[in-house]
Amino acid sequence: MTFAGSQRLILAALATLAGTAMAACAEDANDxxxxxxxxxxxxxxxxxxxxxxxxxxxxxxxxxxxxxxxxxxxxxxxxxxxxxxxxxxxxxxxxxxxxxxxxxxxxxxxxxxxxxxxx
Structure with a gap:
């Protein structure tokens, strides 16, 4: 895997984690x-x-x-x-x-x- 490919994979993982965290906060606020x-x-x-x-x-x-x-x-x-x-x-x-x-x-x-x- 190239350096650029690994950066994309890391960015995709971070974006997924951020989305999950924001969804969890939204659920907490709407409980x-x-x-x-x-x-x-x-x-x-x-x-x-x-x-x-x-x-x-x-x-x-x-x-x-x-x-x-x-x-x-x-x-x-x-x-x-x-x-x-x-x-x-x-x-x-x-x-x-x-x-x-x-x-x-x-x-x-x-x-x-x-x-x-x-x-």
Missing amino acids: YPTSARAEYVFGCLKANGETRQAIEQCSCSIDVVASLVPYERYVTAETVLSMSQVRGNLGGQFRTSEQATSALNDLRRAQAEAEVRCF
Whole structure:
């Protein structure tokens, strides 16, 4: 094999690896099910007015959140938000747990970034 032929082979391999890596990143960013995205946008619309502009901003917001927080972490944070409203000992565990607080802080940071980018 000539030097030029081996360079082409190396470049082809690198291009294939880069394409695979980009596809993996795209899959990671799109691991939120449609129902979760729709629920987020619906809640966002209720909080920000039900206008065409709000639809665009809320759709952008969930895209930013999805790019920053893995879906499993998002579910954890949503569960913490829901369960921390429960009164008594059970709700208290969700309000005081270090792991719960960490997941919630991740979501809040992502939402703050989405606010800057989208609103």
